[in-house]
Amino acid sequence: MKIAVDAMGGDHGPAVVVEGALAAAREFDASVVLVGDKAAIEREMARAGGVAKHVDIRHASQVVGMAESPSHALRRKRDSSLRIAAELVRDGEAAAFVSAGNTGAAMAISMFVIGVLPGVDRPAIAAVLPSLRGFTVLLDVGANVGPKPWHLLQFAIMGHVYARDILGQETPRVGLLSVGEEEGKGNELTREAYEQFKASALNFVGNVEGREIYNGNCDVVVTDGFTGNVALKISESLAETLAAMIREELTRDARSRLGAALVKPAIDRFRKRVDYTEMGGAPLLGINGGAIICHGASPAKAIKNAIRVAAEWAHAGLNEHIKAALKAEDVSRGGREGGHE
Secondary structure, three states, rough: OOOEOOOOOOOOOOHHHHHHHHHHHHHOOEEEEEEEEEHHHHHHHHHHHOOOOOEEEOOOOOOOOOOOHHHHHHHHHOOOHHHHHHHHHOOOOEEEEOOOOHHHHHHHHHHHHOOEOOOOOOOEEEEEEOOOEEEEEEOOOOOOOOOOHHHHHHHHHHHHHHHHHHHOOOOOOOOEEEOOOOOOOOOHHHHHHHHHHHHHOOOEEEEEHHHHHHHOOOOOOOOOOHHHHHHHHHHHHHHHHHHHHHHHHHHOOHHHHHHHHHHHHHHEEEHHHHHHHHHOOOEEEOOOOOOEEOOOOOOOHEEEHHHHHHHHHHOOOOHHHHHHHHHHHOOOHHHOOOOOO
């Protein structure tokens, strides 16, 4: 079971990606195909310690830029590392691909090269965030800025399956992110989606506010990609700020430094709980294969763990379970509104 890795994606290029992929091969015994400029990959492999077991290279002559439009990447970059990685999944040569590159291009290429699952109109990016009771799945966090109510229901079903099969939450509690908990609160999208969620077989707990993402009272929080992405970026910044503030206070004076030595194990555990690199990346749910989307600034540790997450996704057979769950609900526009445009 191989994982294709877009070696040219991300802010740091192949140096960080290759280092992370080699670490995954060594620590997790993962089988990896590095896709990109062969000479650049081989150079970075030598710098990072040489060839690792179960690591292959597939040459690609083009790179999708971080600011490049998805349509341009799809039409004009047919030999890009991102597209070749997706084609390896489509052709069954890899179970999933990992990329820290252009998110919009990754989604467009995934949809048109790999395809979507039956019952899915739009894939969704699912972020796994720490909570007081384990983890919360937040989706969508960037793939769809203007979804329709039935799209949110599709996201909810996919998030439910991911939380159940990957995170081990037997009956995930699903909430709809809104500005208040009362039924009827929110904009037109959330009010219409509320009725569809309520009519579904999901363990729907109603509208939830932003605090429910972290207090552990909800396992899956569903929203549109614009709101979800803003919430995710604020969360990442807050975690970094809190860590910096704690570090600043613990080193302020001699007494603080003494106390810091005593609480260091607890601080290390806290840092690990809020460190996004521990999860590696966010799965793009709904495509007919596996894709893990990483932060553009991902360090090697994040790439390593993204490959681990991709392997876990593949081993769990998640797509078959998502297809079954979608089939059990009529989640198309035709089913929910009585007709298509």
